[in-house]
Amino acid sequence: MSSSGTGYGTAVTAWRAAAPDWDAYTRHAFVEGLRDGTLPRAAFLHYLAQDYVFLKHFSRAWALAIVKADTLPEMEAATATVHGLLHYEMGLHVKICAEAGIDAETLAATPEHPGNMAYTRYVLEAGYSGDFLDLLAALAPCVLGYGEIGARLAAEATSDTYGDWIGTYAGDDYQGICRDVGALIDGALTHRLGPDYATLPRFAMLSARFAQATTLEVGFWDMGLSPSSAPA
Ligand SMILES: Cc1ncc(CO)c(N)n1
Numbered sequence: 001m002s003s004s005g006t007g008y009g010t011a012v013t014a015w016r017a018a019a020p021d022w023d024a025y026t027r028h029a030f031v032e033g034l035r036d037g038t039l040p041r042a043a044f045l046h047y048l049a050q051d052y053v054f055l056k057h058f059s060r061a062w063a064l065a066i067v068k069a070d071t072l073p074e075m076e077a078a079t080a081t082v083h084g085l086l087h088y089e090m091g092l093h094v095k096i097c098a099e100a101g102i103d104a105e106t107l108a109a110t111p112e113h114p115g116n117m118a119y120t121r122y123v124l125e126a127g128y129s130g131d132f133l134d135l136l137a138a139l140a141p142c143v144l145g146y147g148e149i150g151a152r153l154a155a156e157a158t159s160d161t162y163g164d165w166i167g168t169y170a171g172d173d174y175q176g177i178c179r180d181v182g183a184l185i186d187g188a189l190t191h192r193l194g195p196d197y198a199t200l201p202r203f204a205m206l207s208a209r210f211a212q213a214t215t216l217e218v219g220f221w222d223m224g225l226s227p228s229s230a231p232a
Helices: 010-018 022-026 029-036 041-068 072-099 104-108 114-129 132-156 163-170 172-193 201-225
Strands: none
Touching (some): 010 132, 022 132, 029 041, 029 163, 029 201, 041 132, 041 201, 072 163, 072 172, 114 201, 132 163, 132 201, 163 172
16 A cells, blocks of 8 residues: 555545654554564564453544534444444454453453553543544544555565454455545534635644544554563
């Protein structure tokens, strides 16, 4: 996939281009280790367990988006994402971990790493104290960054080792969610701010939120690469 992104909408394309850490996130050493299969299994499993905890809070944040939405189509889009997270993406974690000998009970008891906590609480707080747009800007790098990573790795992977993981994010279901979320964001901006939303100061503030969440994604990969940084 080209460095211009994967076409998830107008706003996200602008926010992505303005986020200083976008490449650090989507081309992190952890990601490159998934691509060529050199990522140590222990780091992957440590990451997956933390990501299981992450996805629980992330699902809660998308549920909050239902509360903060205005129109029925916005509520439907947010609901579809909650459903995809709980019934599709988390299932992958449970399956891969089960194959590696980590049962669902152990996964559910994973102690939450501070970097993980910082990220999800940042997103949730954007929703608690802000409006639907603040929340979407904080949620967007997670959803769409993984879509971009998955699409690129499906094209560039040189190893099958992490093929299941790559296939989840490169697959039609996940790519469809990414396109829907991109359209949701463009529609929500137009609905609230008008068609010239990209010229407004508010758009720059939302762009900063997107950039902050992107930086927290870099921290998440960093955490994945150093299993020893996990709390007891
Ligand atoms: C940390 C993180 N960001 C984004 C995604 C994609 O949902 C994920 N599973 N984990």
